[in-house]
Amino acid sequence: MTMATVTTPVRPSAATAAAIALDQAHVAHNYHPLPVVVEHAEGVWVTDVERRRLLDCLAAYSAVNFGHRHPRLVAAAKAQLDRVTLTSRAFHSAPLAPFCEALADLAGKQMVLPMNTGAEAVESGIKVARRWGEQVKGVEPGRAQIIVAGGNFHGRTTTIVGFSDDPDAREGFGPFTPGFVRVPFGDAQAVEAAITADTVAVLLEPVQGEAGVIIPPEDYLPRLREVTRREGVLLVVDEIQSGLGRTGATFQCDNACVVPDLYLLGKALGGGIVPVSAVVGDRDVLGVLTPGSHGSTFGGNPLAAAVGHEVVRMLQTGAYQAMARERGEQLAAGLHRLLGRGATAVRCIGLWAGIDVEPSVGTARQVCERLLELGVLAKDTHGQTVRLAPPLVISEAEVDHLLGAVETALG
CATH class of the missing domain: 3.90.1150.10 (Aspartate Aminotransferase, domain 1)
Known part of the structure; x- marks a missing residue:
C-alpha cells in the first residue's frame, strides 16, 4: 500500500x-x-x-461516475448546445425519444419518464405507484400505502423527508404527507408482515448510501421480489446512487438477479454535466400517466437527453461496470x-x-x-x-x- x-x-x-x-x-x-x-x-x-x-x-x-468532464460527454453536450437546449414538453424534440428508447432497453423496460433531479424521480415514482394502485389494483382513493425502509435516503423534498427517520432531515418541516409505512431495512419478513390490501408499492434503496453504504442480506431483494409479485404490489427500487455502474453492474438489482417494476435513476445519468433523472418501467405501470397528470418544464430537455443518451451508450459497452x-x-x-x-x-x-x-x-x-x-x-x-x-x-x-x-x- x-x-x-x-x-x-x-x-x-x-x-x-x-x-x-x-x-x-x-x-x-x-x-x-x-x-x-x-x-x-x-x-x-x-x-x-x-x-x-x-x-x-x-x-x-x-x-460523476465517468470522471469529471469525460470527453465523450462534453462532446455530446457541446454538439447539442449548437442545436437546441430547451423546448419544454409542449413540443417533441429530436434527442428525447432516442434517449428514452436506449435507456428503456438498457433497463429491459418499455417506457421512460424523464425528470431532472433524483428527488424528482422519487416523487414521480410515488405518484405513479399511487395512481397505479387506484386504477389497476383497485385501492380506494386516498388510501394507498407505500412501504419504505428505516434509514432511507431518497431526497429532501417535503413528502420524502416525511418518511425519513433522520431528525436533521425532518425537524421543522411538518406536517408530512401520510400514506407511508416504515419497516427495518434488510428485513424482508417485516415488509411481508406490513403489506395490507391498501399497499401499492415497496420503495427502497438496494444499498443505503447516505446511511453509510449499508448492504442488506443477499436474499433481501429476491425475497422482496417474490413477496411483492405474489401480493400484487409494485417493487420500486431507488438506484439513483447505486445504479449506472457504481456497484459493478449496470444496476445493483442486476447483482441480485432481480428486476423491479420501476427503476428510479439520476445522478450519473447526467454525466456530471446536467441534472438528469428518470423513472423507468413497463407500459402497464407507467402507462397510468396521462396528459396533464404529471410534468416538468425541463424534464427530458434536449441537452439533458443528448448527454443522457451518451451515458447509456457508454454503459452499453460494459466497460465501466x-x-x-x-x-x-x-x-x-x-x-x-x-x-x-x-x-x-x-x-x-x-x-x-x-x-x-x-x-x-x-x-x-x-x-x-x-x-x-x-x-x-x-x-x-x-x-x-x-x-x-x-x-x-x-x-x-x-x-x-x-x-x-x-x-x-x-x-
Missing part, C-alpha cells in the same frame, strides 16, 4: 478563506462543506483555487486490512465503501479533514462513517494512493 504525502496546508490560504467567507455570506447553510474551493476538474482529479491537485473520492455522490468490479476488489481488500487499525467496520460493494471510524481516532469529519490534507476528497456521514465513491475510471495506482491516505488519516 502506497503511503500518501501531505499536499494541503492545515489552514486554508487567503484565497480559500476569502471564497469560503463569500459562500457563507450568500449561500444558504444547508451544507457543511470541507474547507476546499474547487476551480477545475478532469478525470478523477480536481484543482482548487490554490492550484492543488486533489483526488476526488466522492464523485459528487456518484453523479468492469472497472468498478476490478478496482472495487482492490479497494475492498485494502480497506479490510485497516480493520482494528482505526476502522471498526468496512462495507464495500463495487467502487463504493463505508468505513466506520474508531471513536478514539476522531469523528468521520475529522478523518475527512485529514484526508483533505493528504490530497484526497471524501465525505462523512452519520458521525463516524467515511464514504468513498471515486469515479469508475480511477486507476490501480490511484486506488493505492487513496488507500495510503486512508491508512495515514486513521493512524
Whole structure:
C-alpha cells in the first residue's frame, strides 16, 4: 500500500478563506462543506483555487461516475448546445425519444419518464405507484400505502423527508404527507408482515448510501421480489446512487438477479454535466400517466437527453461496470486490512465503501479533514462513517494512493 504525502496546508490560504467567507455570506447553510474551493476538474482529479491537485473520492455522490468532464460527454453536450437546449414538453424534440428508447432497453423496460433531479424521480415514482394502485389494483382513493425502509435516503423534498427517520432531515418541516409505512431495512419478513390490501408499492434503496453504504442480506431483494409479485404490489427500487455502474453492474438489482417494476435513476445519468433523472418501467405501470397528470418544464430537455443518451451508450459497452468490479476488489481488500487499525467496520460493494471510524481516532469529519490534507476528497456521514465513491475510471495506482491516505488519516 502506497503511503500518501501531505499536499494541503492545515489552514486554508487567503484565497480559500476569502471564497469560503463569500459562500457563507450568500449561500444558504444547508451544507457543511470541507474547507476546499474547487476551480477545475478532469478525470478523477480536481484543482482548487490554490492550484492543488486533489483526488476526488466522492464523485459528487456518484453523479460523476465517468470522471469529471469525460470527453465523450462534453462532446455530446457541446454538439447539442449548437442545436437546441430547451423546448419544454409542449413540443417533441429530436434527442428525447432516442434517449428514452436506449435507456428503456438498457433497463429491459418499455417506457421512460424523464425528470431532472433524483428527488424528482422519487416523487414521480410515488405518484405513479399511487395512481397505479387506484386504477389497476383497485385501492380506494386516498388510501394507498407505500412501504419504505428505516434509514432511507431518497431526497429532501417535503413528502420524502416525511418518511425519513433522520431528525436533521425532518425537524421543522411538518406536517408530512401520510400514506407511508416504515419497516427495518434488510428485513424482508417485516415488509411481508406490513403489506395490507391498501399497499401499492415497496420503495427502497438496494444499498443505503447516505446511511453509510449499508448492504442488506443477499436474499433481501429476491425475497422482496417474490413477496411483492405474489401480493400484487409494485417493487420500486431507488438506484439513483447505486445504479449506472457504481456497484459493478449496470444496476445493483442486476447483482441480485432481480428486476423491479420501476427503476428510479439520476445522478450519473447526467454525466456530471446536467441534472438528469428518470423513472423507468413497463407500459402497464407507467402507462397510468396521462396528459396533464404529471410534468416538468425541463424534464427530458434536449441537452439533458443528448448527454443522457451518451451515458447509456457508454454503459452499453460494459466497460465501466468492469472497472468498478476490478478496482472495487482492490479497494475492498485494502480497506479490510485497516480493520482494528482505526476502522471498526468496512462495507464495500463495487467502487463504493463505508468505513466506520474508531471513536478514539476522531469523528468521520475529522478523518475527512485529514484526508483533505493528504490530497484526497471524501465525505462523512452519520458521525463516524467515511464514504468513498471515486469515479469508475480511477486507476490501480490511484486506488493505492487513496488507500495510503486512508491508512495515514486513521493512524
